[in-house]
Amino acid sequence: MPVTWKRPTPPIATSNTGGPVRGAARTDFDLMQETPMRAYNFCAGPAALPEAVLKQAQVEMLDYHGKGLSVMEMSHRSADYVAIAEQAEQDLRDLMNIPSNYKVLFLQGGASQQFAMIPMNLLRGKTTADYVNTGMWSDKAIKEAKKFCQVNVVASDEANGFRKVPDVATWQVNPDAAYLHYTPNETIHGVQFDFIPDSSVSLVADYSSIILAEPLDVSKFGLIYAGAQKNIGPAGLVVVIVREDLLGQVVPGTPTMLDYKIHADNGSMYNTPSTYAWYLSGLVFQWLKAQGGLEKMGEINRRKAAKLYAAIDGSEFYGNPVALPNRSMMNVPFTLAKPELEKTFLKEADAAGLLNLAGHRSVGGMRASIYNAVAEEGVDALVAFMADFARRYG
Incomplete structure (x- = not known):
């Protein structure tokens, strides 16, 4: 389960009169010594971004390549x-x-x-x-x-x-x-x-x-x-x-x-x-x-999807109505055998660091979007959670 992390309120440098110093550095923009543990985000969009990309943007946020300003x-x-x-x-x-x-x-x-x-x-x-x-x-x-x-x-x-x-x-x-x-x-x-x-x-x-x-x-x-x-x-x-x-x-x-x-x-x-x-x-x-380009990403994405569909098909507790040849590699909707447990599923998934699994409001159920930036271990964690949930409530 991910550790809850909250950015501390930064101290603001003050002058000897008690007022803030113009241009004083704020420590909330300093790089953190430890990276907060991130949840697995299965949102359909805006979706997960690669953590390495976010870290690179963090490094370059205030000073892009020594230029003294942000890209934005x-x-x-x-x-x-x-x-x-x-x-x-x-x-x-x-x-x-x-x-x-x-x-x-x-x-x-x-x-x-x-x-x-x-x-x-x-x-x-x-x-x-x-x-x-x-x-x-x-x-x-x-x-x-x-x-x-x-x-x-x-x-x-x-x-x-x-x-x-x-x-x-x-x-x-x-x-x-x-x-x-x-x-x-x-x-x-x-x-x-x-x-x-x-x-x-x-x-x-x-x-x-x-x-x-x-x-x-x-x-x-x-x-x-x-x-x-x-x-x-x-x-x-x-x-x-x-x-x-x-x-x-x-x-x-x-x-x-x-x-x-x-x-x-x-x-x-x-x-x-x-x-x-x-x-x-x-x-x-x-x-x-x-990562090796799109050939490599295709291999990873097909493997991720296969794991998730196997978990759905291998349990009488979950279902997916899409014809086998047309099952999405990126967006995997699924239903529970007991629809009354949907809110419980989402609440427990959220507590386990598995976020944004609610299906679209027009169709209900669950949906896991497993785009490129969703790591394979995130799918593994979801599969394990689903198996445990089915065991406890099935």
């Missing part, structure tokens, strides 16, 4: 910050092997703003777009796109409660659509595609909850977008990877800030970007490289 205080136009931004982009390109004919954008507004930006930028004179509906996030994308074009829902599992990816043989695609949009991993229902759709039109994907979890062939897509707060970095940033030939033909009346080409032409700095979130994401990219 830097001008985004300064040489120091431009170097940070460029390095982050290059590290992401290296990790994902992003082809040179793709632009990488670091934007604001989250993935939800992309629901509108995508039709604004990718309709390119057409009036119809194809969407696959496998959960709440793809449904939200569909509703937003309907404000700009006719949406053809090529397939949906809504009638079954979103438990699987619809058989591709049943998809009703429109060959004249501007693009085909899908959500490879749905965080709420825990449904993951086990394939990348073949498409005669530009393929668009919301990779928010599974980007960087394993290798990905970017060249199969016209556009990939991902909110940062799950597997990239802190909330406040969204990464867009878009093929260059799709830029420059926005819907008439599109606001300047919603035009991908404007951001691409200005290095994602048409306005002041989310500088600190961009910096922290860059540290995450460096951490991923140090």
